[in-house]
Amino acid sequence: MATKPSVNPTPSQIADLTMMTVKPRSLWVDAWYRLIRNKAAVAGMIVIIFFLFVAIFANQLAPHNPLQTNAGKSFLPPAWMEVGPNGRPSDPAFFFGTDNLGRDVLSRTIYGARVSIVVGFLPTIVIVLVGSVVGLLAGYKGGQFDNILMRFTDVIYAFPDLLFFIIVMVTLRETFIGKLLNGLFLLFMALAIVNWVGFARVVRGQVLSLKEKEFIEAARCIGASDARIMFRHLLPNSLGPIIILSALTIPGMIITEAILGYLGLGLTPSTNPNDIFITSWGALMLDGQAAINAQPWLILPPAICVSLMVLAFTFLGDGLRDALDPRLQGTQ
Template identity: 40%
Template sequence: MSLSLSPSAEQLPSSAPLPEDLEQGSSLWRDAWHRLAKNKLALFGGIVLIVLTIACIAGPWFSPYSYEETNLNNTFASPSAAHWLGTDQLGRDLMVRLLYGGRISIGVGLCATFVALTIGVVYGATAGFFGGKTDSVMMRIVDIMYALPFTIFVILLMVFFGRNIILLFVAIGAVEWLTMARIVRGQIMSLKKMEFIEAARSLGLGKRRIIFRHMIPNVLGPIIVYTTLTIPAVMLLEAFLSFLGLGVQPPMSSWGSLIKDGAEKMEEYPWLLLFPGAVFSLTLFSLNFLGDGLRDALDVRSSKD
C-alpha cells in the first residue's frame, strides 16, 4: 500500500535553514562603530588625537633638551636643524616646551572633564529620578550657577585656594558640569517612565541601584558625545586662564601660556605663536570632528546599514 503526499506537503522545504544561513543580530555599539568608521572626519580626528597624545607623552624623552633648560646665547633662534621649532626668549627649545605643554593642556582637558562628568551625571540623574520638589530645588541651583560668570568663579577659587595644577583641574571641572547635569536629567526623566524601570521597582530594587545600574548605563550615548565636546571647551578655558596669567606657572608651560608668550612677540618672531596656535587649533578641530562623529554614530534613529 503506497501513501501519496498532499500538494501542500510536497511544497514544504526539505530541510530547515542552517544556523550559518540565519542573519546574525547586531548590537547598538557595533552598529555605532560601523557608522563611525564611515565618517572620515571623525576617524581623522581620532587618529590625530592619538598621535598628538603619544608625541606629548613620549616625545620629550627623545629630545636632548629639557623644557626648563635655558641658553641666553641662543634666544629667539629661528627654526633650524638644532631646534626644529626655534627657541623662546630664554633660549629654551620650543618643540620640547610645546610637547610638555601638551601634557598639561590635554591633562587639564581630561581630568577637568572627568570631574565635570562625575558631578554632572550624578547630579542630573538624581534630580531627574526623584523629580518633584527635589528636582525643582536642584535645578534652581543649576540656574543660579549658570548666571554666575564662569571665568570669575574659577578666578575666585584660584585666588582663595592658591595656584596649583591640581586646583586648576578641580576649579575648571567645578564650573563645567552644569550642562552635563541638564542633559542627563532630561534623559533620565524620559527613561524613568519606561517598562523596565517599572519592572525594577516592582522587584523591590533600591533607588540607588536603579539609578546606577539601570538608568545611567542607558544614557551613555549622550554622555559620551557631550564628553568629547566638553574636553575642547575645558582646554579653551585653561588656555584663556593661562593667557591671563592665572594658569600654570613658569617654568611649566601649557599651550595657552605658549600662545600668550608668542602673542607678545608675534611681529618679530612669528613662529613663537604660529606653532603653538597651529597645534592647539588642530587638537580642538580633531576633538570636535570626533564629537560630531560620535553624535551621529550613537543616534539610535540612524538607519541600520
C-alpha cells in the same frame, strides 16, 4: 501523475532566514562600526592618539631640555628659514627656533601637550561624575527635590564661566591651593565647579524620559532598590548623550586653559626640570605674543597645536553623536 511541490524558497524567504541566522550586533558594536565609517571622526581619533603619545613620552621625544637656556642662541628662526628678521641664521638643532632665553620652542611645545591633555580629561571626568549624579537624583526623585536641585543648577549656570575662572585664579593663586601642581589643581577645581550643570540637565532629561518605561516598572515590581534602578538601569541607558557631551566638553576645557594661560592666569611656569608639568600651550602663546611681529614662530606652534586638538575632539564628538543617535539606526 501528481507533481512534486516546489521547495525552492523565494528571495524574501531567503532574506528572512538570513536575518534569523545572523546574530544581531549590540548597540555599542553597531555604534562603533558607524563611528569608524566617519572619516572626520577617525581623523580626530588619530590626532588625539598622536598628542596622547607625545604627552606620555615627552621626555623621550623632546630633543632638548625645555628649561635649558643656550647662550647666544636667543630668537633663532625655525629651520625652514635661512635667516630670521633679526638677521640670525637658523640652526638645524632647533627645528622651531628658540625663544628670548634661547630655549628650544619644539621641546617646550612637546611638554606643553601634557598640560592640555590633563586639563582636557581630568576636569571633564569630575564634571561627568558630579553632573550625572545630580541629574540622576533630580530626574528620579522629582517633586520638590528636583525643583531645588534645578534652581541651584540655574544659579550656577547663570554665572559667567570665564569671569568665575579669572576671579578664582586671581584670588587664590598665591595660596597653598593655588600652588599645588603649579596651579593645575586650582584650575581643575575652577573648571569643574561651574561646568557640571550641562551634564546634570542632559542626564535629568534622559531620566525623565526613561523612568516610566516598562523595564523600569518591571525592576520596581521585582523589588529593585532606587540605587539599583538609577545606576544599573537608568544611567547605562543615558550613556549615549553623556559620551557625546563629554567629547564636546574636552575641547572647551583645552580652550579655557589656553585663554587663561594667555592671560597669565593658568599654569605657573616651572623652573624644576623634574616637574611633570613645566609649561602649557597657553603660557607659550603668552611668551610669544610680545614678539609676534618680529618672531611669529614663537606663537605659531602652540596655537596650531591647540587648534588641532580642539578640531580633533570636535570631529570625534560629531562622529559619536551620529553613531549613537537612535534616529539614524538603519539609515547608513
